[in-house]
Amino acid sequence: MERFQDIDKADSTVIWVKNMTKKFGKFVANDNLTFSVEKGEIFGFLGANGAGKTTAIRILCGLLSPTSGEAYVAGYDVYKQSEKIKQSIGYMSQKFSLYDDLNMMENIRFFGGIYGLDKKTIEQRTNELIEKFGMQDMQKKLIKDIPLGWKQKIAFSIAVLHKPKVVFLDEPTGGVDPITRRQFWDLINETAEMGITVFVTTHYMDEAEYCNRVSIMSEGKIIELGKPKDLKEKHQVNSIDELFFKVARNVNY
Amino acid sequence: MVRLNNLCKTYGTTKAIEDISFEVNENEIFGLIGPDGAGKTTIMQIVATLLVPDSGIAEVCGMEVNANFKALRKHIGYMPGKFSLYPDLSIEENIEFFAALFGTTVQENYHLVSDIYSQIEPFKDRPAGKLSGGMKQKLALSCALIHKPKLLILDEPTTGVDAVSRKEFWGMLKNLQKKGISILVSTPYMDEAALCDRVALMQSGKILQIDTPQAVVNSFNEVLYAVTSDKVYKMKEYLKHSNYCKNVHLFGQEVHVTLNTGVIDNVVTELKNTGFSNVEIKPINPTVEDCFMKLMVQ
Missing domain, CATH: 3.30.70 (Alpha-Beta Plaits)
Structure with missing residues (x-):
């Protein structure tokens, strides 16, 4: 029972996927994926549009069941324990992050409440956030009046407010200015150092270099997986950007 | 092709653009480069005759935009950032609809869109709402071109698009330029600036610098x-x-x-x-x- 031995290691292995396949009718969105992600790791999940990244993320977030294969997130089975998974993860994306017509405090209270944090903890984490970002002036502003870069930094902090085992970031820096984009990665690094695993997708290939490991998906399969340095040496390229052009295909896009 | 003088536009208390002036030359690819909130969409909507500035003058093809919006729309192809075709019409119905709106036919201008449209034509009976992101984009571009515009306005066509597909898209733009079309395009990806003839670097409603990508790089002025x-x-x-x-x-x-x-x-x-x-x-x-x-x- 290899699988149960692996789950005993759930303390250090946060995502564990073996032969995971997802079909929609005849279309194979995820084709026999096998990989694992360790505690505190920054894992870059790369691939062309239509390669199957979103499907895999939806499965790992407990929103969709695979057709076959195994997948565990934070030690929980994606087939049977999706509610437990939802409590153990954080999620943010470029498209959905915060509620525009609530202010920052209200957003924090709302998400804190959803994740079951008590009043005292919410208050304490709120104060930490305000201090960290120097946002005293901004806390009563509606989110829609806050510049995108700030909004995404706040959204990320709220996505890890409940100290999840892993946070999923789906193109978190799309449309963000280059300086704020780099500040966002400072936040990612801090979070990973706290032991929270970061699972991130991006179309900025320079950001792929900041990950501990990256995978590249193509046509539903993982075609490359490893440390950026090792992958570049293997393919004799100078950057992940070059590697991406070499191996990624966009047939379904 | 485009001449903008001191354009300003305010939404409530937010200054979307402040004192924007630049020109787009005939047959040029001109890029508006900057993050969300820079004012790129506001400028494009004014040039596309869809938005009236608070002050300043915009001219396209030598005509003032406000007074001549009807005449100008024949000469402008506009692809908004958000997919705006009819999701329940098929690929073919959408492009025929846009051709008919402008009093032309798909056959008449097929040569302009053939490179792009031929890639999605095998699926021409599929509803536009059921297409993948890349196919939607190719259809939207075909529909923006089918009346043979002189000026093509593309609002963030590559946002959220992977690095490989982005490169292909720029290849299509270069081909359109060879067919004599002037292009005003916006992007948050700084690496795409190098593919434009000239760029305006924008931030918070203001232009930081306008020049050729090479001249922008040369002006760095430090080691x-x-x-x-x-x-x-x-x-x-x-x-x-x-x-x-x-x-x-x-x-x-x-x-x-x-x-x-x-x-x-x-x-x-x-x-x-x-x-x-x-x-x-x-x-x-x-x-x-x-x-x-x-x-x-x-």
Whole structure:
């Protein structure tokens, strides 16, 4: 029972996927994926549009069941324990992050409440956030009046407010200015150092270099997986950007 | 092709654009480069005759935009940032609809869109709402071109698009340019600036710089170094607090650095003494992104 031995290691292995396949009718969105992600790791999940990244993320977030294969997130089975998974993860994306017509405090209270944090903890984490970002002036502003870069930094902090085992970031820096984009990665690094695993997708290939490991998906399969340095040496390229052009295909896009 | 003089537009208390002036030449690819909130969409909507500025004058093909909007729409193809075709019409119905709106036919201008449209034509009976992102984009571009516009306006056509598909899309734009079309395009991806003939770098409603990508890079005016070591992120944090360094930014596997004082050898020695190994340093040509960040902090 290899699988149960692996789950005993759930303390250090946060995502564990073996032969995971997802079909929609005849279309194979995820084709026999096998990989694992360790505690505190920054894992870059790369691939062309239509390669199957979103499907895999939806499965790992407990929103969709695979057709076959195994997948565990934070030690929980994606087939049977999706509610437990939802409590153990954080999620943010470029498209959905915060509620525009609530202010920052209200957003924090709302998400804190959803994740079951008590009043005292919410208050304490709120104060930490305000201090960290120097946002005293901004806390009563509606989110829609806050510049995108700030909004995404706040959204990320709220996505890890409940100290999840892993946070999923789906193109978190799309449309963000280059300086704020780099500040966002400072936040990612801090979070990973706290032991929270970061699972991130991006179309900025320079950001792929900041990950501990990256995978590249193509046509539903993982075609490359490893440390950026090792992958570049293997393919004799100078950057992940070059590697991406070499191996990624966009047939379904 | 386009002449903008002192355009301003305010929404409530937010100044979307402030005092925007520039020209787009005939048969040029002109890029508006900047993050969300820079004012790119506001400018494009004014040029596309869809939005009236608070003040300032916009001209397209020598005609003032407000007074001549009806005449101008024949000459302008506009692809908004959000997919705006009819999701329950098929590919073929959508393009025929747009051709008919402009009093032309798909056959008449097929030569203009053939490279792009032929890629989606095999699926021409499929509803537009059921297409993949890339196919939607090709259809939207075909529909914006089918009346043979002189000016094509593309609002963030590559946002959220992967690096490989982005490159292909720019290939299509270059081909359209060869067919005599002028293109005004916006993007948040700084690396795409290099593919434009001229660019306006924008931030918070203002233009930071207008020039050819080469001239933007040439105006950097400082020596830029790329530093690498075995621990790039930690090294970036260290260099940020070094007295020798002025601007320090992570760039993939490198840290880009300009100097405050001293010579670059001081930095190397400092890094080695601090325990970083495999330290390598070399002067490099700045990218548009380096220039953009420098302009942002000025």
